[in-house]
Amino acid sequence: xxxxxxxxxxxPVFEEAPVELRCNYSSSxxxxxxxxxxxxxxxxxxxxxxxxxxxxxxxxxxxxxxxxKSQTSFHLRKPSVHISDTAExxxxxxxxxxxxxxxxxxxxxxxxxx
Amino acid sequence: xxxxTQSPKYLFRKEGQNVTLxxxxxxxxxxxxxxxxxPGQGLRLIYYSQIVNDFQKGDIAEGxxxxxxxxxxxxxxxxSAQKNPTAFYLCASSIVGYQETQYFGPGTRLLxx
Numbered sequence: 001x002x003x004x005x006x007x008x009x010x011x012p013v014f015e016e017a018p019v020e021l022r023c024n025y026s027s028s029x030x031x032x033x034x035x036x037x038x039x040x041x042x043x044x045x046x047x048x049x050x051x052x053x054x055x056x057x058x059x060x061x062x063x064x065x066x067x068x069k070s071q072t073s074f075h076l077r078k079p080s081v082h083i084s085d086t087a088e089x090x091x092x093x094x095x096x097x098x099x100x101x102x103x104x105x106x107x108x109x110x111x112x113x114x
Numbered sequence: 115x116x117x118x119t120q121s122p123k124y125l126f127r128k129e130g131q132n133v134t135l136x137x138x139x140x141x142x143x144x145x146x147x148x149x150x151x152x153p154g155q156g157l158r159l160i161y162y163s164q165i166v167n168d169f170q171k172g173d174i175a176e177g178x179x180x181x182x183x184x185x186x187x188x189x190x191x192x193x194s195a196q197k198n199p200t201a202f203y204l205c206a207s208s209i210v211g212y213q214e215t216q217y218f219g220p221g222t223r224l225l226x227x
Contacts, residue, residue: 009154032214034214036218041220041221041223042220042221043118043120043204043206043218043219043220043221044157044204044206044216044218045218046215046216046217049214049215051214090156090157094213094214101159101162101172101213102159102213102214102216104149104156104157104158105156106154106155106156107154107156
């Protein structure tokens with residue numbers, strides 16, 4: 001079974017500053033990793049995903065994440081945030097092979113301060 | 115436009131009442147999912163279905179029931195056995211075998227009167 005840990009429940013950051021949202025996972029097998037974004041009172045939208053290949057993954061809205069197998073991490077980064085990035089961000093993991101359910105983290109609320 | 119619709123946006127339940135949440139998709143996806151979202155707990159899987167007339171329990175299925183009579187529809191019933199139903203409910207769909215990329219509906223917020 002896999003699990004995901006998002007240690008930061010809230011991250012305040014000033015507009016145009018860089019941000020990193022942390023995600024660590026555990027699994028006994030190879031995994032797929034994802035980041036989803038949720039704007040208030042809306043569903044989730046896929047931001048980016050790591051399936052295989054390059055460990056640096058670029059997503060929508062200028063976000064990117066780096067898969068680090070040795071540290072079992074998949075941190076999300078953006079070099080310069082905008083007010084419109086204020087949302088909740090969920091890291092998720094799925095074991096490879098066959099049907100494997102997706103396990104979501106508890107979420108990190110990004111608050112961009114003008 | 116393809117997508118997932120959920121209705122209603124807000125739903126109120128009285129004690130002892132069953133309520134049904136609607137989820138419809140026109141993405142031609144075989145797999146559909148129901149999640150429950152509570153503050154600080156992320157998303158928890160209630161039920162999922164990979165094909166019509168078949169569905170599986172997720173992590174927190176107690177007090178819930180589903181049906182999958184049509185590919186496009188996956189309604190969720192919150193029964194009176196669910197003692198703490200207040201939450202935000204999200205429906206999602208995906209291509210079978212590609213469950214890592216799920217498309218989510220806008221959600222239904224269920225409140226108990």
